[in-house]
Amino acid sequence: MLPRTRTLVRSMTFVAATAVAAGSLAACSESAEQVPSIGYAIDNSISTYNANTTAGSVSGAMAAFGRVLPGFTFTGPAGAPVSDTDIGTASELPGDVLTVSYKLNPASVYSDGIPMSCDDLVLTWAASSGKFTKDVDGAAKPMFDTANNLGYADIDRIDCQSGSKDATVFFKPGRSFTDWRSLFGATALMPSHIVTQRAGVGDVVSAVNAGDTDALSKIADFWNTGWNLTPGQVDTSVLPSAGPYRIDSYSADDGLVLVANERWWGNKPATDRIVVWPRGVNLTEDLDKNSIEVVDVASGSAGELGTPSGFDVQQIxxxxxxxxxxxxxxxxxxxxxxxxxxxxxxxxxxxxxxxxxxxxxxxxxxxxxxxxxxxxxxxxxxxxxxxxxxxxxxxxxxxxxxxxxxxxxxxxxxxxxxxxxxxxxxxxxxxxxxxxxxxxxxxxxxxxxxxxxxxxxxxxxxxxxxxxxxxxxxxxxxxxxxxxxxxxxxxxxxxxxxxxxxxxxxxxxxxxxxxxxxxxxxxxxxxxxxxxxxxxxxxxxxxLRTVAVAPGMSAVLVNPTRAATGWNMDRWVLRR
Structure with missing residues (x-):
């Protein structure tokens, strides 16, 4: 956990806004030199790579890893899912029962060189469906410590040939989940190959199809806690990325360092390095010394920030x-x-x-x-x-x-x-x-x-x-x-x-x-x-959220949802 050294008050001079910004919060001069690293401060801890667990869902994982672990959609500024075709496409098929065809981008590959596959979707469903249970003191309890199974619990089965880029998701009769586009979205898809390696099982698809309790129990054990993050003790080999950024390091002194993922098949990140600063950093000092350029926090939660020189500030x-x-x-x-x-x-x-x-x-x-x-x-x-x-x-x-x-x-x-x-x-x-x-x-x-x-x-x-x-x-x-x-x-x-x-x-x-x-x-x-x-x-x-953006920044778009302002961090540019 990062040291909580900061005491701040709620007297920031606000440029009040009651709607999401339609454009960038700060403009930059094209003639200025681009800065290779941008600091981004959030008001939550980052204790796990897995935003889907109970602990992960209340942490800052969704705000930090939206462009590290993208999915078929992301939560846009209006609060609705927006398709992310870099990952793939999802199409509703005709019929009386809701059926969705998912096709991963043929070029999609994790940063460790292992291709994305429909196994990743099956893992997400297995973990979030509530379908797989274990006996605890005579009662059936879910194996997976998932935060929310709504939508996933409505899925009847997923047709997936292990290693394939295609999956067909069949919902239960009468359970046409209206928000199905939000499923398998940003931070929901975890690398199934890491789970099977660490759990010592063959593949997720076989375990799920066979209802192999022993294998699923091992898978669940890793899924629940195997991606926990402790600053200074991070094993990046279990943290492959499927997005434009990957984790390079994480420490109390240097923050969570994201760098460009060399295997990313989409548009190259506009800035090669983003440093995410979790709750606990000294915002006043770091804003003054130009090590944080984007802030997204609950208004007043950090206390008195003063008036950062030249920053554009919104409270929404x-x-x-x-x-x-x-x-x-x-x-x-x-x-x-x-x-x-x-x-x-x-x-x-x-x-x-x-x-x-x-x-x-x-x-x-x-x-x-x-x-x-x-x-x-x-x-x-x-x-x-x-x-x-x-x-x-x-x-x-x-x-x-x-x-x-x-x-x-x-x-x-x-x-x-x-x-x-x-x-x-x-x-x-x-x-x-x-x-x-x-x-x-x-x-x-x-x-x-x-x-x-x-x-x-x-x-x-x-x-x-x-x-x-x-x-x-x-x-x-x-x-x-x-x-x-x-x-x-x-x-x-x-x-x-x-x-x-x-x-x-x-x-x-x-x-x-x-x-x-x-x-x-x-x-x-x-x-x-x-x-x-x-x-x-x-x-x-x-x-209320306060978003502050340094002068010289461009392409920062406020997103007052669980995705936070970092939802499009791969487009950010800082020039000085």
């Missing part, structure tokens, strides 16, 4: 929702106790202080407190789903909180809130909640640490996690809200509070296959009625 609402994720056991095991906590959280005040831009829009992202967990604020049915709250939880209501405590047979309640520190904004959110809840007999404790793991919610280490969507510390979210839905679906790793409701599971499953407005409206309203009663989470507002 993202697709990630800042929220409290609540345990469904322990002190918050009773839904009435969770309602009590929700009643005393000053959600409107928190939005006004930490989620509102200077020129906030009247509707859509960043327009106000977020009142739906399953529908995006810019979706057609959001206003109806959000109306279910009826402003019951808009402001701190001490009397309502006391009434709910009484319903839980409690006189008082203690809620330990965890988050990754230091984070000045989240610290202030907890402080505001503490002050608002105290009159109701609810004690809020700040349980943040500089090594906080959201999984401690399940182990009883904390009672609530303050985070973005699906427990993410940094960038998050898509237009389809697939991560948010997965975080409330029982059995998913991203469901940090282990919330379970059979009807919510049914609703989420139906939302994912029926895109009609009538279905989305009726199902989302029904869901929010349940969720505002059982309160597994307390949504606050669309997380």
């Amino acid at each position: 609402p993202s697709r990630s929702i800042e929220q409290f994720v609540l345990a469904t056991s322990g002190s918050l095991g009773d839904e009435a106790a969770r309602r009590a906590f929700a009643h005393c959280v000053p959600r409107t005040t928190l939005f006004e202080k930490f989620g509102q831009t200077e020129n906030a829009p009247q509707a859509g992202l960043g327009s106000g407190v977020v009142d739906s967990r399953l529908m995006a604020p810019d979706s057609l049915v959001y206003s109806d789903a959000a109306a279910v709250d009826g402003d019951r939880y808009a402001n701190a209501d001490v009397d309502a909180a006391k009434t709910s405590l009484s319903e839980a047979d409690l006189d008082q309640l203690t809620v330990r809130v965890g988050y990754l520190a230091p984070d000045p904004v989240r610290a202030q959110i907890v402080s505001e909640a503490k002050a608002a809840c105290a009159p109701a007999g609810i004690t809020i404790e700040d349980a943040s640490t500089d090594s906080f793991d959201p999984a401690s919610l399940q182990s009883g280490g904390v009672d609530a996690v303050l985070s973005g969507m699906a427990g993410k510390v940094g960038a998050g979210g898509t237009a389809s809200m697939i991560d948010a839905r997965g975080a409330l679906r029982s059995g998913n790793g991203a469901n940090l509070g282990t919330y379970g409701n059979a009807r919510i599971d049914q609703i989420i499953d139906q939302l994912n296959v029926d895109a009609s407005t009538s279905a989305q409206l009726g199902l989302s309203v029904e869901a929010e009625n349940i969720l505002w009663t059982q309160v597994p989470t307390i949504p606050l507002f669309n997380q």
Whole structure:
């Protein structure tokens, strides 16, 4: 873990913006000399190469490795999947059952010289489908510690001849996953040949087709932890790239160094070297000494940056929702106790202080407190789903909180809130909640640490996690809200509070296959009625992101989703 040496405040001079930039944040002079390396700072740790595990999904892996491990699509600035034909093509085939033909680019090869193959797709499906289980204390538990199986669980089978560039994916009858283009996207495809080498098995396809429990268990063991990253102890032989960049090194002093992948078959990266600086670097010093040229962080999370000379700065609402994720056991095991906590959280005040831009829009992202967990604020049915709250939880209501405590047979309640520190904004959110809840007999404790793991919610280490969507510390979210839905679906790793409701599971499953407005409206309203009663989470507002770009930079395009601004880092150019 990188040392957290920095204390920063929220007084950066912002060039406020409420929409995604359509062009580059900074222009450059063609007559200036191009700089061969660019520094890119994010607000999350990078602890694994595998963004698909539970731990990887809440880390900065998606923000760091989008152009190291690309897929058939990437998440574009509007939040929807965009085809990446350098990797291959995906085409829907005619028929009553959703069937998709995937064809990898014939030139596609990993940086270690091993060709990409449909085995990589089979590995992704095997890991994320939830299909393969093991017995743990008499219960069937998934072998793979995947964060979200929505969409992949709807796949019936994949026809793939091991080593081939072609695969045909057959979905289950009645399970035409509407967001299928997001599957097998950037950071989802991991190098299957590394898994089979390290696990000591023949190939993934044979193991899956045969249901070989022993082989699959070995594959899962490596997939779960074999790609973990520790600065200063990185084995690049297990980290081959299929993108324009590959990992060269990773250390606390020098950051995560990405260099041009010599085997990349697409357009050569415009800059040969990108250094990704995870959470914990001293932004103030590094901005001043010109070692960081692009910053993408939650507004205020790094504290006071000052006013970087010549930097173009934007502050925009993202697709990630800042929220409290609540345990469904322990002190918050009773839904009435969770309602009590929700009643005393000053959600409107928190939005006004930490989620509102200077020129906030009247509707859509960043327009106000977020009142739906399953529908995006810019979706057609959001206003109806959000109306279910009826402003019951808009402001701190001490009397309502006391009434709910009484319903839980409690006189008082203690809620330990965890988050990754230091984070000045989240610290202030907890402080505001503490002050608002105290009159109701609810004690809020700040349980943040500089090594906080959201999984401690399940182990009883904390009672609530303050985070973005699906427990993410940094960038998050898509237009389809697939991560948010997965975080409330029982059995998913991203469901940090282990919330379970059979009807919510049914609703989420139906939302994912029926895109009609009538279905989305009726199902989302029904869901929010349940969720505002059982309160597994307390949504606050669309997380604000601050993107700062040095003078002389070009082609930096803000992406307020889980892909983050680094989604097109291979096009960045810096001239001085």
